[in-house]
Amino acid sequence: MSHLLNVEDLEVKFALRFGDITAIDGISFSLDKGEKLGLVGESGAGKSVTGFSIINLISKPGFISKGRITFEGNEISAYSDSKMRQIRGDRISMIFQDPMMTLNPVFTIGMQMTEVLMAHRKMSKGQARKIALEKLKKVYIPSPEKRLAQYPHELSGGMRQRIIIAISLLTDPAIIIADEPTTALDVTIQAEIMDLLQELCESDNMALILITHDLGVVSQVTEKIAVMYAGKIIEYGPTDQIVKHPVHPYTEGLIKSIPGTVIKPGEDLVQIPGMMPTLTNIPQGCAFNPRCYLKEDICTTATPELKQKNGAMAACHMK
Amino acid sequence: MRQSLINFKESYFLYSFKRDKVAMASFIAIVIFILLALAAPWISPMNPYDANNIDIMNSEIPPAWEEGGVKQFPLGTDNMGRDMLSTMLYGLRTSILIGVGAVSLQAFIGIFMGLTAGYIGGRVDSILMRIADIQFSFPYLMVAIVVSAVFQLAFGIGKYEMLAVPLLILIIGFAEWPMYARTIRASVMGEKNKEYVEAARVIGLSRPVIMVRHVLPNSLTSLMVISTIQIANAVMSEAALSFLGLGMPVTRPSLGSLIRSGFDYIFSGSWWITVFPGIWLVVFVLVINLLGDWLRDVLNPKLYKG
Amino acid sequence: MNTKNTLVSINNIVKHFDISGGMLDQLQFKNFKPQLKKTTVKAVNNVSLEIRKGETLSVVGESGCGKSTLARVVMGLYPPNSGKILYNGARIDNLTHKQMLPFRKKMQMIFQDPYASLNPRKTVQQTLEEPLRFHNPKISNKDIQKKVERVMEQVGVDPLWIKRYPHEFSGGQRQRISIARGLILDPEFIVADEPVSALDVSIQAQILNLLMKAGRERQLTYLFITHDLSVVRHISTRVAVMYLGTLCELAKARDLFDTPQHPYTKALLSAIPVVGENQAKHIKLKGEVPTPVNLPAGCVFHARCVYADDRCTNQVPELRTLDNGTCVACHAVEENQISV
Numbered sequence: 001m002s003h004l005l006n007v008e009d010l011e012v013k014f015a016l017r018f019g020d021i022t023a024i025d026g027i028s029f030s031l032d033k034g035e036k037l038g039l040v041g042e043s044g045a046g047k048s049v050t051g052f053s054i055i056n057l058i059s060k061p062g063f064i065s066k067g068r069i070t071f072e073g074n075e076i077s078a079y080s081d082s083k084m085r086q087i088r089g090d091r092i093s094m095i096f097q098d099p100m101m102t103l104n105p106v107f108t109i110g111m112q113m114t115e116v117l118m119a120h121r122k123m124s125k126g127q128a129r130k131i132a133l134e135k136l137k138k139v140y141i142p143s144p145e146k147r148l149a150q151y152p153h154e155l156s157g158g159m160r161q162r163i164i165i166a167i168s169l170l171t172d173p174a175i176i177i178a179d180e181p182t183t184a185l186d187v188t189i190q191a192e193i194m195d196l197l198q199e200l201c202e203s204d205n206m207a208l209i210l211i212t213h214d215l216g217v218v219s220q221v222t223e224k225i226a227v228m229y230a231g232k233i234i235e236y237g238p239t240d241q242i243v244k245h246p247v248h249p250y251t252e253g254l255i256k257s258i259p260g261t262v263i264k265p266g267e268d269l270v271q272i273p274g275m276m277p278t279l280t281n282i283p284q285g286c287a288f289n290p291r292c293y294l295k296e297d298i299c300t301t302a303t304p305e306l307k308q309k310n311g312a313m314a315a316c317h318m319k
Numbered sequence: 320m321r322q323s324l325i326n327f328k329e330s331y332f333l334y335s336f337k338r339d340k341v342a343m344a345s346f347i348a349i350v351i352f353i354l355l356a357l358a359a360p361w362i363s364p365m366n367p368y369d370a371n372n373i374d375i376m377n378s379e380i381p382p383a384w385e386e387g388g389v390k391q392f393p394l395g396t397d398n399m400g401r402d403m404l405s406t407m408l409y410g411l412r413t414s415i416l417i418g419v420g421a422v423s424l425q426a427f428i429g430i431f432m433g434l435t436a437g438y439i440g441g442r443v444d445s446i447l448m449r450i451a452d453i454q455f456s457f458p459y460l461m462v463a464i465v466v467s468a469v470f471q472l473a474f475g476i477g478k479y480e481m482l483a484v485p486l487l488i489l490i491i492g493f494a495e496w497p498m499y500a501r502t503i504r505a506s507v508m509g510e511k512n513k514e515y516v517e518a519a520r521v522i523g524l525s526r527p528v529i530m531v532r533h534v535l536p537n538s539l540t541s542l543m544v545i546s547t548i549q550i551a552n553a554v555m556s557e558a559a560l561s562f563l564g565l566g567m568p569v570t571r572p573s574l575g576s577l578i579r580s581g582f583d584y585i586f587s588g589s590w591w592i593t594v595f596p597g598i599w600l601v602v603f604v605l606v607i608n609l610l611g612d613w614l615r616d617v618l619n620p621k622l623y624k625g
Numbered sequence: 626m627n628t629k630n631t632l633v634s635i636n637n638i639v640k641h642f643d644i645s646g647g648m649l650d651q652l653q654f655k656n657f658k659p660q661l662k663k664t665t666v667k668a669v670n671n672v673s674l675e676i677r678k679g680e681t682l683s684v685v686g687e688s689g690c691g692k693s694t695l696a697r698v699v700m701g702l703y704p705p706n707s708g709k710i711l712y713n714g715a716r717i718d719n720l721t722h723k724q725m726l727p728f729r730k731k732m733q734m735i736f737q738d739p740y741a742s743l744n745p746r747k748t749v750q751q752t753l754e755e756p757l758r759f760h761n762p763k764i765s766n767k768d769i770q771k772k773v774e775r776v777m778e779q780v781g782v783d784p785l786w787i788k789r790y791p792h793e794f795s796g797g798q799r800q801r802i803s804i805a806r807g808l809i810l811d812p813e814f815i816v817a818d819e820p821v822s823a824l825d826v827s828i829q830a831q832i833l834n835l836l837m838k839a840g841r842e843r844q845l846t847y848l849f850i851t852h853d854l855s856v857v858r859h860i861s862t863r864v865a866v867m868y869l870g871t872l873c874e875l876a877k878a879r880d881l882f883d884t885p886q887h888p889y890t891k892a893l894l895s896a897i898p899v900v901g902e903n904q905a906k907h908i909k910l911k912g913e914v915p916t917p918v919n920l921p922a923g924c925v926f927h928a929r930c931v932y933a934d935d936r937c938t939n940q941v942p943e944l945r946t947l948d949n950g951t952c953v954a955c956h957a958v959e960e961n962q963i964s965v
Contacts, residue, residue, distance in 0.1 A: 017334065042825035156913050186687035186852065186914075191896035191907045213826060216855075216898030243900055257830030259859030261900050265878065268837065269830040269859070275795050276825070514742035518806065521700055522756040523729035525722060536746040 002073055003030040004207055005054070005175060010067035012046075012053050014279075015060075021279045023049045023062065025231040031175065034205040036198070038218035038239065040254075041228035044276050047211045050228070051177045054209075055088045056081075072174070090120045093168035097180040099160035102167070103152040109163055110148030116170050135166040139196055158189035165196065172204065179211045194221050215255060219243045227251050230277055230287035237312025247314035249292050286317065294318040335617050342613035345606040352603055356412040363405035364391070368571055375400045379589045395591045397577070398584055399569075403591060406572055407599050413573040414600070417487050418554040422546060424492025425553075429499020430535070430542070436500065437507030438530045448504070451497035459494030459556065460563070466490055467565045480568045487566055491556050495549060502545045506538035540618040547611035551604045558600055574600045631711075632814055632846050633676040633699065638708035640669040640691070640698050644918075667917050668694040670870040670925075671708075673944075676814075681840065681847040683857045683878075685893070686867035689917060692850045695867070696816045699848060700734050701725060712814075730760050733807040735836075737819035739799035743791040749802055750787045753777070756810050772809060779842075780805045780835060797828035801835065808839060816848045821856060833860060854897045858882050866890050869925040870917055872944060876951035886953040888930050888963065924956065932957035 012024035024046045031037050039047040052058050054069060056079070069077040076087060088094075096102055104112060113135070114128035123131070129148070136144035139162045152160060161181060168176055178197065182190035198221050201208050210222055218225055218239065225242050227235040227250070235248040246252040256262050256270035263269050274291040277283060283290055289299040298317050306313040336342055355362070365372045377400035383393045394403035436447040470486060471479045479486075510516065511534055519529045554574075560566035561575030562582075569580055574596045581592025645651045645664040653662045669691040676682045684692045697703045699710055701717065710718040717728050736742035743752060753773045757764060774784045780801040791799055800820065807815055817836065821829040837860060840847060851857055857864055861878040866887065874887040885891045895907040910929045915921055921928055927937040934956075942954040957963050 042827060159913070187854065187896040188687065188892055188907075188910055191898070192909065194898070195907075214898065215826070216900045219900045220898045254826055255900055257827050258855060258900055259830075259833065260855040263859070265859050265861075266837070268834045271830040271834055272827040273831075275797055275828060514736040514738055515744040517697075517702055518734065518736060518742055518803075519744075519755075520702055521729065521732075521734045522759060522810075523722075523726050524755075524759060533744055533747075537744070 002070075004033050004035075004072065005031040006068075006070045007050075007054065008068045008070075010050070010053060010069065011065045012049055012058060012062055013065045014062045018280075020065075022065075022282075023231055023279055024053065026066070027226075027228075027231075027233045029226050029233065029236060031207050031209065033174070034201060034207060035224065036201055036208040036210065036222040038222035038225045039209060039211045039228060040213065040215055040218050040225055042213055042254075042276055044230075044278065045228040046231040047228050048179055051094070051179050051209065051211050054177060055092050055094060056084045057088065057094075086120075089116065090171045091173055092175045092177065093171070093173040095161075095164050095168055095176060095178040095181045097183050099157070099164045100152065102164050103160060105152055107151075108148065109150055109152065109155075113148070113167055113170060116167060120171050131170060132166075135169045136163075138169065138200070139163075139166045141166065157185055158192065161185060161189075161193055162196070165193070165200070169200065169204075173206065175207045175209065176201075177209045177211070180213070181210075182217065183212070183214075190217070197221065215243070215258060227254070230282050231279065232287065232315065233306065234288065234316070235312060235314045236306060237314075241310060241312045245310055247309045247312060247319050248288075248316050249294050249318075250288050251314075253291075286315075332617060336613075339613055341609055345609040345613070348602070348606040349610060352411065352606070353415065355408055356415045359405075359408040359412045363402075363408040364393075365402050365405045367401040367406040367409055373400050379584065379592075381589070382591050394595050395589075397592045398580060398589070403595055406577060407574070407596055410572050410574040410577050410596060411599065411603070413484065413567060413571065414554050414557055414575070414603075417484060417491065417557045417573065418550045420484075420488035421491035421495070421553040421557075422549045424488060425496045425499050425549060426542070426546065428492070428496040430503055432496070433500035433503030434507055434530055434535060434538075437504035438511050438526070438534060440508075444504075447500070451500050454493070455497045457494075459490070460560070462494060463490045463560050463565050464563075467560075476568075480570060483567050483571070487557055487560065490560070491553050494556070495552065498549060499542075499545060502541050503538055506541045507534055510534050510537045544611060544615045544618055547607055547614060551607040551611065554600070554604055554607075574603075630677045631675045632678045632713060633848070634709075634711040635672060635674040635676075635695070635699060636709040636711065638669055638672050638695065638698055638710070639706045640694050640703060641706050642666040642668055664918060667920050668870055669698065669705075670920070672867070672870070672872050673708075674865055674872070674875070676846060676848055677862075678846055679844055680862035681849055681860050682863050682865065683849040683851060683861040684865045684867055685851060685854060685857050687852060687893075687914065689869070689914065690867040691870035691917070692852075692867050693818055694870075696734070696818050696848060696850045700732060700816055701728075726760070730810050731812050732814045732816070733810060733812040735800075735804055735807045735815060735817040735820045738823050739796045739803055740791075740823075742803050743799055743806075745791055748788050748790055749777075749782070752791075752802065752806055753787075753809055756806065760810060776805045776809045779808070779839070781831075795828075796824055797831060800824060800828075800832050804832070804835060804839070808843070811843070812845070814846045814848070816850070818850045819852070820849075822851065822853065829856075836860070854894065855899075866893065869915065869920065871925050872952075872954060873926065874951065874953045874955075875944070876949075876953075880949055880951050884949075884951075886947065886951055886958050886963075887926075887955050888932055888957065889926050924954075930957075932962055 008028050009026050010024055011022065011026050013020045013022050027050065029037065039050060041047045049058065053064055064077060067077065068075055071087065076084065110132060113132035114125060117123045117128035117131055132148065133144050136147060141147055141159065141162055155163065182193050185193065194217060197208060200206060210218060212218055222239050225239045226233045227248065229250050235242055235251045242251060243255065246255055253270060253272040257272060259269060272291050277287060285300045285302055286304050289295050292299065296318060304315040304317045306315045309319055377396050378398050380392050380396045381388045382395040383390055388395065392402045396402055397406060432447050432451065436444040467486065516529060516533060519533050557566055557573060558575030561573050562579045564579065567573040567576045569576060572580065577596040578593050585593050643663060643665050651661040651663060652659055672695060684695060686692045694703065698705050705718055709716055712728055717725065750773065753776065754769055757769055757772060777784045782798060782801050782805065794802065820836065821832050824832060833856065839845060849860060858878060864876060864878050864881045865872055866874040866889065868889050874890045881890065882894065885894050892908040892910050912929050915928065923939045924937040924942050927933040930937065936956050942956045944952045944954045945959055946952050
């Protein structure tokens, strides 16, 4: 059985002045048509780098040093830059945290939308406009004709993020990679955007990779989760299973540290001591060992591999 | 102290300095220039300011390697019979003195005005910045001409020779302070809305204390960049004024007045009187600007995240 | 309300910001006649709150609702356009810098961005000593050292790091230092403006625990500003919900989360993503948040409210107290249109 997207043993390094540092250390995951995967982790875990490396958009000094990425049966990690460009923004789209990163402030929404189609699909302007309108309607933007003539600064944050989603839909991609798409937005708008993404995946059989630090959002939207810590996937499996019965002590701590999950109001939250190591000094053995309450000698010497546990995979010696 | 030394050794600042050959070369050149200027009384073959050493019979001797050159004057002599090399070393001394002095004055006025305008804002800001605009719209050459003409008339040429250095510092210092005021103001306006300033206000610190102890130290990087550029500008301004005959008198030449005094003889074949001080000045200003460029790149917070 | 228990009382505070700029920016032509037009952001409009001794009162709302402005007005960082702030019964919003100093000792603030709230050019020691030396000019160096060390231990920062600069610390540690600065004067009242929003989840829990511990040990009163409702539920005694510069609902934390009254509060609560509960149905709001430059007439929420009728578009609802002590400003609730 071949997956829509398959990432195998991906390793990403950054060439810095004191030598290479490993940002992504041998991660593997797969995605099927219409499937929604959450990449969860705190800042510095490597989740965004993973997203970028799928579409080969890591900027220097970063580079993919090992691993295979296959998309629709083709190994895209070996593609040339020009060949990759045909896939990026076409078959695989990306949505960023800050809509203004994607939107050019000096062009109207309409120009930016039709430009994508004219470049990727060699369409006429009229055709492109028709599709742009259709996609704007799809993301429930009120009075879409009016929006085409507007500039990004005339829209609210939530509306901009909708436009971005509409832009990413233009080419009917097979996968959307959304990197913290709602972090900058208010909760009520976040809920709307998440509903929208979910609905689109279902109606168009589109796959979604949701990169976020918010376990709450992930648990509502996705079917599968990969929890990342210090450049590795430490737990991977069905969302329900992981959220309700986490195996890895880090996942467990992460869930318990969110107010309102297990701890009653007013009581001390479960806290994971310390903080995520920086990439330059990742501890020997299991990277989580200095913060772990289950730590034994083996954790400081051997790196744990992902292994089957309760229907999910976890990388922990003690479980 | 030791900790900060170690920090400096590991800093991005030093790292990028070591990697940038142009910056290193410029820095070394500037250090050499400054050392030469400081040591001029000891290393130069003669004291060109001392009339006893000057023999008019030695005037316009070409450099040592040219025909008619003398070993005693390696770069030749000027129209008054002064050794070019010594005069240039002394001239550099004067130029640097005026440059640094004028920039210190600019910085003093500019920081005060810019900090006040930027931090207090509102009407105070409008008034101070309009003053800066007005000051800036006077061509400094015009001011210099008027001031030095009035000065020479009022005190006579003899007094003027003694007071030329402080006068030039005043003229150039007053002409360019708005540059500092604007830079500092822009940087202060960026800093004053940061939460650490609010935190200082919550503590109850008074306005002047917050301005000087909290905001100013965080505006120092932009100050450093502009200072290098302004020193180069001030040296150039001094040279320009002296070239027009409004700067240093011929008896105590700076690089500018040397170039001017040689200019009259350039067509009679005595090119060295103008060319050597000219090259000297260009190289000096160039290395300052190169170092300033590098500083601006390194200290630009947009390019480099601490 | 029991005034004896009130530590800080916020009375009818209005804060507008003039963003129209200079004369030339204000100049506009209407029917070829020049006129000056002022643009004001109406950040806080007639908000009244009582903060009781020893409680944690949270103010929640989405971006632009005026919660941070309110916090800064309380701290005296912005002068209010009208209204009064009382601290222990004494009016503090119209004091001079000198008169305010004794209150500064008792009221402190913790900020959102741990990267901006510490002066990058000052060591931890300088940052922590400054308030002490300023408010106690006669204090001995030994006492200062003792106090600084004690407070550093209390917030969980190793006193050995006292000579370090902020950039040598992680975000969580910086926030601890920022809290230490807030605690060092032994204040009674702390305004915390989104103190955990910029932090990672696992660090968030550490900081929240720290704030709660400090609150218990020092009998602090908190005014807690945040947009994160799960945090609010965890730490608050009472919660005030703000929308577009006005107070919609004020209730005990448990009442607010169990039986929210105001339609906006309901929508807000339904939008929180809860771990382990997939597909929660949330209440969709119509339209978009209006800008605080052009406030809607009547109830500020009417354009997005499903219960809105003519009365809501014309008449501003007043805050009314219900039987369980919850205060809510909504015509529909008053008319019993909404079934809880």
